[in-house]
Amino acid sequence: MDSNNHHPQNPNPNLTCTYHNTEFFDTLPDFELSDYLMLEDGTEGDLSSQNVTSSDNVTGGSVESAGATSTNSNIKCRTGVKRNKPDQADFRVAFRTKSELEIMDDGFKWRKYGKKMVKNTPYPRNYYKCSSGGCNVKKRVERDREDSSYVITTYDGVHNHESPCVVYYNHTPLMVPHGWTLQPSSSQSSPS
DNA sequence: CGCGTTTGACCGGCGC
DNA sequence: GCGCCGGTCAAACGCG
Secondary structure (H helix, E strand, C coil): CCCCCCCCCCCCCCCCCCCCCCHHHHCCCCCCHHHHHCCCCCCHHHCCCCCCCCHHHHCCCECCCCCCCCCCCEEEEEEECCCCCCCCCCCEEEEEEECCCCCCCCCCCEEEEEEEECCCCCCEEEEEEECCCCCCCEEEEEECCCCCCEEEEEEECCCCCCCCCCCEECCEECCCCCCCCCCCCCCCCCCC
16 A cells, blocks of 8 residues: 555544444434445435535535545545444445545555446446454445546444554544544534 | 455345 | 346465
8 A cells, every 4th residue: 555654643623523333323314325325326416415414514624534645635424324234334434535546544454355347337446354353344445436536435344443543633533443423523623 | 475456256135 | 037236255466
């Protein structure tokens, strides 16, 4: 990887991301993130306008994601819970990020295990696994076919370990092992 | 030499 | 039942 240059400080004073557990998502019983990310005809085009829970707050907060050296990355966070098979993680979160780079280093170490061309999308989808032993968190990275300047990163599962390099947003660890809740700051950093 | 990436093959789920 | 498609595996390869 070429993007292990982590940012020790808060890379984005305009964005507060606080992660708790999935209780947050229980308030969104009908919100299936995967549905939103499913690039279906006539729906994916509304991605930006349908960013119901967080986009209004998050969008506009330019973020230089850890490792992503893009100087103008506008991140749009889509969060939700996906009920999977019992033996699978029941947690899924996705970010739609405006970036030229597909590599979104979030502080964890990922190993690429697959690449696939998906239907109706001119761009390949890349599959990554957390390379930490015992951690079976996966993520998919693909370009938004509607706007190739956006990268959609989907995380499956929850890390069972601390990040090798915890990224802090407003004094709050970006990655917490037991689930995330997104609390974007709409205007400025407002430490509690 | 070890680790990560690449890539074609394989498998399972789902829709018709 | 069959075919399509998304997801995963694993061997080969490349790089540090």
